[in-house]
Amino acid sequence: MTTTSSVEGKQNLVILGKKTWFSISEKNRPLKGRINLEPPQGAHFLARSLDDALKLTKQPELANKVDMIWIVGGSSVYKEAMNHPGHLKLFVTRIMQDFESDTFLPEIDLETYKLLPEHPSRRKALSTNLKYMRRMINMKVFSGLSCSPSL
Numbered sequence: 362m363t364t365t366s367s368v369e370g371k372q373n374l375v376i377l378g379k380k381t382w383f384s385i386s387e388k389n390r391p392l393k394g395r396i397n398l399e400p401p402q403g404a405h406f407l408a409r410s411l412d413d414a415l416k417l418t419k420q421p422e423l424a425n426k427v428d429m430i431w432i433v434g435g436s437s438v439y440k441e442a443m444n445h446p447g448h449l450k451l452f453v454t455r456i457m458q459d460f461e462s463d464t465f466l467p468e469i470d471l472e473t474y475k476l477l478p479e480h481p482s483r484r485k486a487l488s489t490n491l492k493y494m495r496r497m498i499n500m501k502v503f504s505g506l507s508c509s510p511s512l
Contacts, residue, residue: 362452363431364394371428372396376414376442380464381434396427411441440467 366373374396382390391397398406398414406423408414411432418427432442442449451474453466 363392363433366428368428371426373429373431374398374418374423374427375431375433376408376411376438377433378435378438381438392433395431396423411438411445434464436464436467443467443469 363373363375372395375392376398377385377392385392396406398408398417406414406417408417415430417423418430432438443451451469453469
């Protein structure tokens with residue numbers, strides 16, 4: 362999903378927290394086919410906060426290159442994005458199996474987000490359901506995690 366741009370000649374931009382960045386093996390960093398933003402070593406761009414990251418996308422160096430912005434973790438970056446005003450769509454994968462974990466997606470406020478129809482996963486290794494949610498603001502539905510660079 363994050364590698365496919367809907368605009369020819371542009372790329373999607375991914376925002377990763379430091380722990381998420383280092384959880385990816387070195388041979389796979391930066392994430393290929395995307396503009397990587399956040400961690401200091403090896404990413405294409407560095408930002409101290411989500412606001413800084415979004416401001417960077419408006420700079421001439423990126424403004425004409427970015428299609429969609431994807432937040433790919435970790436939990437503090439998700440939380441900051443979910444509390445940020447603007448267009449936001451969540452793509453939530455629920456894996457129907459128990460795993461030991463220490464990091465979790467922030468609670469999703471169902472007063473703020475509207476659950477859209479489920480789409481079964483194509484992966485056969487694990488039983489999953491991909492859920493799509495959109496933020497509801499003033500009774501209007503905005504689409505745009507992913508978010509629009511025009512935030």
